[in-house]
Each structure stands twice: as C-alpha cells, then as structure tokens.
Amino acid sequence: MSTQILLHIKGITKTYKTPTQTIHALKGVNLEIQEGEILSLLGVNGAGKTTLSSIISTLNPPTSGDILLHGKSIYDDVTEYRKNIGFCPQKPNIDGMLTLEQNLMFAGKYFNLPTEVIQERMEYLMNRFELKKYAKSFGSILSGGYKQRFIIARTLMHQPKLVILDEPTVGLDPHIRRNLWEVIKELKKEGVTVLLTTHYLDEAEVLSDRVCILDKGIIQLIDTPMNLKNSYNKGNLEDVFIQLLQDSAKQESE
Amino acid sequence: MKLTRILSNLQVLKTLVQHDIMLHNSHLLRRCIDTIIWASCVTIVAQYLLPLFGMSHSFGIFLVISNSVLWGLFEINSQLAEFLSEIEGGNIISYFLTLPLPASLVFVKYALGYAYRSWISSFLVLTSLFFIQDFGQLHLTPWSIFSFLFMHFLANLFFGFFCLFTVSLSPDVTYTTTIRSRVIFPLWHLGCANFTWLMLYQVSPFFAYLNLLNPMTYLLEGIRASILPQFISLSYGTCVAATIGFIILFGYLGIIRLKKRLDCL
Numbered sequence: 001m002s003t004q005i006l007l008h009i010k011g012i013t014k015t016y017k018t019p020t021q022t023i024h025a026l027k028g029v030n031l032e033i034q035e036g037e038i039l040s041l042l043g044v045n046g047a048g049k050t051t052l053s054s055i056i057s058t059l060n061p062p063t064s065g066d067i068l069l070h071g072k073s074i075y076d077d078v079t080e081y082r083k084n085i086g087f088c089p090q091k092p093n094i095d096g097m098l099t100l101e102q103n104l105m106f107a108g109k110y111f112n113l114p115t116e117v118i119q120e121r122m123e124y125l126m127n128r129f130e131l132k133k134y135a136k137s138f139g140s141i142l143s144g145g146y147k148q149r150f151i152i153a154r155t156l157m158h159q160p161k162l163v164i165l166d167e168p169t170v171g172l173d174p175h176i177r178r179n180l181w182e183v184i185k186e187l188k189k190e191g192v193t194v195l196l197t198t199h200y201l202d203e204a205e206v207l208s209d210r211v212c213i214l215d216k217g218i219i220q221l222i223d224t225p226m227n228l229k230n231s232y233n234k235g236n237l238e239d240v241f242i243q244l245l246q247d248s249a250k251q252e253s254e
Numbered sequence: 255m256k257l258t259r260i261l262s263n264l265q266v267l268k269t270l271v272q273h274d275i276m277l278h279n280s281h282l283l284r285r286c287i288d289t290i291i292w293a294s295c296v297t298i299v300a301q302y303l304l305p306l307f308g309m310s311h312s313f314g315i316f317l318v319i320s321n322s323v324l325w326g327l328f329e330i331n332s333q334l335a336e337f338l339s340e341i342e343g344g345n346i347i348s349y350f351l352t353l354p355l356p357a358s359l360v361f362v363k364y365a366l367g368y369a370y371r372s373w374i375s376s377f378l379v380l381t382s383l384f385f386i387q388d389f390g391q392l393h394l395t396p397w398s399i400f401s402f403l404f405m406h407f408l409a410n411l412f413f414g415f416f417c418l419f420t421v422s423l424s425p426d427v428t429y430t431t432t433i434r435s436r437v438i439f440p441l442w443h444l445g446c447a448n449f450t451w452l453m454l455y456q457v458s459p460f461f462a463y464l465n466l467l468n469p470m471t472y473l474l475e476g477i478r479a480s481i482l483p484q485f486i487s488l489s490y491g492t493c494v495a496a497t498i499g500f501i502i503l504f505g506y507l508g509i510i511r512l513k514k515r516l517d518c519l
Contacts, residue, residue, distance in 0.1 A: 057352050061519045078519055079263065082354040093349045097277050109269040110353045112262065 012065035043214035057087035086155035096140030111158035145176035274367030326372035357518035369414025401480035418508030445470025
C-alpha cells in the first residue's frame with residue numbers, strides 16, 4: 001500500500017442549527033486518507049458518516065476545520081478539487097429523462113473531456129458495468145441494482161483520484177452487492193482511492209485496507225480490520241464493532 | 255489563471271444549460287399544443303367576443319402581445335413545483351452541486367433552463383396572431399421587431415431568475431398554491447396586463463407610482479412600447495433598464511437564499 005497521503009482532514013466540525021436545537025454532527029474529525037487505499041467509514045445511524053462524506057465531496061461546507069489535498073486546502077480552489085473526486089451518493093441521482101448513454105455523455109462534458117475520450121470511456125464503462133444492453137434506455141426504468149451500478153460508472157467517467165461511495169450497497173440483493181464489491185476491488189487495483197461509507201461490517205471487512213469507526217461525531221478507532229480483530233480478540237469486525245458500542249455505552253453511563 | 259477558471263466554469267455552465275434545453279425540447283410538441291390552445295382562447299375572446307360588450311377592437315391585439323409575456327409568469331408555478339421536489343428529494347441537483355463549478359452557477363443553470371422553457375413556449379403564443387386580422391395595429395419595422403424580441407427575451411430571463419426567488423420563499427411543495435395566490439396573481443393582475451400604466455395614473459397617481467415597484471409593469475409596458483406604440487406609457491429604455499435591475503435583484507436574492515437553504519459551498 002502506498003503511504004503517500006492524498007487527503008488530510010483536519011479538525012472538521014459540523015453543526016446544524018434548527019429553531020429548537022443545535023446538533024453537533026461532527027466534533028473535530030482528524031483523518032488521513034492514503035493514496036490508493038480503501039478506507040471504510042463505519043458507525044451507527046447518526047454517527048456522522050454521511051455528513052463527513054458530504055463534506056469531503058464538497059456537497060456541504062464544514063462549520064470549521066480544513067481538508068488538504070496533497071497539502072493544499074481544497075477550499076482555496078473547490079472547482080479544481082472537484083475534478084479529482086467522484087461522489088456516489090446514497091440515493092441514485094440519475095437523470096431519469098435521459099438515456100444512460102446521454103447521462104454518461106453529459107458526465108464527460110461536465111469535466112470538459114474531449115469527445116473521443118468521452119466515447120472511449122463510455123464504451124469501457126458500459127462494458128465493465130454490464131450496462132451495454134441498457135445504453136439506450138432511460139435512467140428511470142432501471143432497477144435499483146443497475147441504477148447503483150450506473151451511478152458508480154458515471155462517477156468514474158472523468159477518472160477521479162478519489163471515489164466517495166456513500167452506502168452504495170444499501171437495499172441491494174446479495175449477488176448484486178457481491179458484484180459491486182468486485183467493482184470496488186478493481187478500482188483499488190487501478191490505483192483509485194476509495195472512501196466507502198457503509199453499514200455492512202462484512203463489506204468493510206472484505207474490502208477495506210483500513211476502517212474508521214465514527215461514533216457521535218468523533219472518530220473512535222482507525223486501523224486495519226486485522227489489527228482490530230486481533231486487539232479485541234474477536235473473530236470478525238462485527239463483533240469488534242459491537243464490543244466498541246458496548247464499551248462506549250458503559251463509559252457514558254459511568 | 256483566473257480567466258482560465260472563469261472560462262472553464264462557463265464551459266460547464268454551457269453544458270448544463272444544453273442538458274436542460276435537450277430535456278425541454280423533448281416535450282416541445284406537447285408544450286406547443288398547450289400554448290396554442292391557451293393563446294387562441296385569449297385571442298378569440300378578446301378579439302371577437304369582448305367587442306360585443308363594447309370593448310375596443312384594439313384590445314385583442316393588446317391582450318395577445320401582453321400574453322406573449324404573461325405565459326412565462328404562469329409557467330413559474332409548474333417550475334416552482336418541479337424545483338421544490340428536486341431539492342426536497344435530493345435528486346440530480348446533488349450531482350450538479352459536486353461538478354467543477356461554483357454552486358451559484360448551478361442555480362444560474364436552473365434559471366437559464368427555466369428562462370429557455372418559458373421563452374420558447376411564450377413565443378408560440380404569438381402564433382395566435384394569425385387569428386387577428388388587423389395586423390395594421392402592429393408597428394412592424396426592423397428596429398421594432400428587434401426591440402420586441404429583445405424585451406421578450408429579457409422578460410423570460412426575468413421569469414427564470416424570479417423562479418429561483420419564489421423557490422427560496424417556499425418551504426415545501428405545498429406552498430406552490432400560496433405562491434400563486436400571494437405572488438403571481440397580484441403581480442399579474444395589478445401589473446398592467448389588462449391596462450396601461452397611464453390609464454392607472456389617470457385614475458390614481460398614487461397607485462400608479464406604487465405599481466412601479468411591480469416588475470410586471472416594466473415587462474408588459476416594455477413589450478408593448480416596442481411593437482404597439484399607440485399604447486406607450488413608460489419608455490422602452492426605462493423598461494429595459496428596470497427589467498435588468500429586477501433580474502439582478504431577484505437572481506441575487508434567490509441564489510443567496512437557496513445556497514443557505516441547501517447548505518452549499
């Protein structure tokens with residue numbers, strides 16, 4: 001694994017204010033994402049996983065803190081940073097009124113890719129994600145699994161360095177989940193850095209180089225799945241996670 | 255460096271607008287039929303039926319020219335509902351907001367897309383002119399036609415940006431009827447659609463001056479000043495300047511409020 005740091009997340013906080021309450025979704029997150037790794041963000045509902053991935057994808061700004069790409073703040077030039085990332089949200093946001101081919105064509109144009117490169121990438125991604133037979137179909141008619149597959153294909157259109165996948169396998173059939181796992185593994189082989197937000201601990205265990213466990217807006221642990229299992233003396237990541245939650249609840253009650 | 259970035263942003267914006275135009279054009283035939291039915295009804299009533307109640311024959315052409323602009327105002331309601339469901343559902347806009355351009359330009363893309371949609375549709379309203387036999391009332395010189403087309407374009411640009419502002423005023427999709435009743439209807443009915451500003455001034459100078467705060471006054475007076483000089487109340491130049499001012503004002507307010515609401519960078 002390369003040890004070069006791609007992204008340095010420094011003291012990120014996020015606070016939401018509603019008329020009745022103030023929610024501290026992230027309370028000072030510090031994290032380094034290494035080039036070419038698959039890093040999984042784990043946590044229970046409301047732990048801050050989606051908030052963190054939305055901030056890294058620049059969909060939302062942090063309340064405070066900074067993110068550095070190769071040592072430079074991404075907020076100095078957000079549009080330039082966006083050329084380096086691909087964000088795949090929890091809910092597939094395909095343009096249902098366009099065909100898959102048209103969706104991909106526009107995805108290439110948004111990143112100012114030359115026409116021949118767009119054609120080449122379209123061909124490659126359609127084949128790789130087995131979408132060829134739906135090329136002329138409208139996005140709205142696809143099933144959940146194909147939509148998810150397509151969203152990942154669209155995310156890869158401009159060959160980003162960092163791919164942010166926010167719960168990409170939620171609600172998918174087991175065989176489609178496995179299929180997407182293969183896709184994610186292939187991305188790693190190609191040198192793409194993947195930030196994976198997931199609820200599924202088996203998924204994190206199989207795919208990740210490192211896992212980062214978030215709880216109540218702060219990072220509890222970052223390590224390789226193997227080290228975590230060894231240090232907690234557990235057979236799988238799910239047991240480690242449950243142990244951590246129990247420890248956290250015990251600490252809170254004390 | 256800065257210029258390169260601006261050009262790159264504009265290139266992405268251009269592609270986003272092309273995307274919208276492509277989508278709108280796929281519904282063009284249906285929209286043609288909608289507008290022609292609407293405009294024909296207005297024309298038939300204004301040109302052929304209202305004169306039976308003693309209304310001037312010139313009222314027909316007055317209404318058709320006014321309606322070539324008004325269609326865009328009524329379009330706001332459907333665009334409002336569409337945009338609200340888009341931002342509430344976190345749909346494709348969440349993709350656009352991660353593209354390599356500032357969030358403000360994503361909202362500008364929506365405004366331009368809506369402007370194109372109402373421009374192309376309201377243009378079709380003019381086909382109803384074929385129902386009117388008295389073309390002599392129109393001032394058709396190359397300059398007046400150019401002035402008319404320019405004002406028509408500006409009016410629809412205004413509706414595009416005004417739509418952003420109305421979206422920013424609406425907490426959810428159930429507010430579309432509230433916006434229609436509280437914003438669109440007063441703008442239309444009090445905004446010189448059925449009378450000229452001068453007529454209002456003759457009845458009540460106070461209300462006439464108050465009406466100068468209504469952007470529709472300039473849109474409608476401007477479009478008539480270009481091609482129906484017999485109905486001039488406010489000068490064409492004043493109307494163009496005021497319309498540009500309102501586009502900037504409502505565009506700015508709409509974008510600022512939407513950025514805050516969607517918590518964008």
